[in-house]
Amino acid sequence: MHGGHGSDILFHIFGLPVTSYVTTMWAIMGVFLIVSIIVTRRLNKVPGRLQNLVEFTVEGLLNFFGGILGPEKARRYFPLLATFFLFILFSNWSGILPGAGHVKGFRPPTSTLSVTAGLAIVAFFATQIAGVRERGLKYLKHFIEPIPIFLPMTLIEEFVKPLSLSLRLYGNIFGEETVIAVLFSLAPYFSPIPMQLMAILFGFIQALVFTTLTAIYIATATAEGH
């Protein structure tokens, strides 16, 4: 139930300890890899059921990001944002499966602050890189605007973004997972089902919130005439 990090080490790779969070991430990555290969192996002009679902998802995400970033930038940052969304979504949903958090090697990755912080750090750097790439020095100048004294505040503003991203995601998913785990331990067969159904929705919403906020941060950083 508790994070229980240190005690969870399964083995080491290149001196890096591998925990159940990491193996679960790998499992999700494996699923993504397999689905990618299956889908792109044969793309039909008239899509089948799986291809339809994939196209629907891609099209939907592209339109959604387009609403925030505009079509051109949405296209440019689509891989980053879509990966955030899909990776977080399936991490969240992995917590709905029975055994999550109990079975060795299976813990929903987004239920630990360590992973959400890692993702938020990626989002942070992606935002800064996007800002510099799109606007160059003008982007860096906005840290000392309207007057240089504001520098500490604009920096804090920038660093608070990943902090809020990681805490929000971690808190929500950890909370859900905890509730489901408790219900599961109390009455394993039926009591967790309503909560699991809720968790499907919340897992989706949290993935969307993280991704949407990242998109907004990128949109703000890359916007001309800020």
Add this chain to the structure above:
Amino acid sequence: MELNMFDLIWAIINFLVILAILYRLFYKPVLRFMDSRRDEIARNISEAEEARTEAAALLNEYREKLAGAEQEAQEIVARATKAGEEARLNLLEAGRDEAATLLEKARAEIQQERDEALRALRQEVATLAVMAAEKILARTVTKEDHTRLVEQFLNEVGEVH
């Protein structure tokens, strides 16, 4: 709520790895495929539009041609009808003339025939009369009477002519 640095590092590594994998194996091919299909559909639509415009133009052109041809045909028929009428009238005229000529000729021929027949008849009658008179006179008339009568008869015949 402790922060495990290794999990954090793994999260970053894993995210970048899956981003790279999805970019190569998923986003790029899927987006390219969807783009190419969209382009193809757009191209097909514009091509269909073009073909339709072209067809409409062609239809118009043919309609105009057809109308022109119809008018021309009517003109030709009218001209032909007129020419036919003229030819008919000419033929009729010529026929009438020819008929008149033939009639005239026939009449003249008939007249000639009649005259000839009449002359022949008259000659025949004269010959017969002479022969009859000869026979009668041979029995009753003297040589002098005979001569006188012939002269008288000849005079009479000459008077008729």
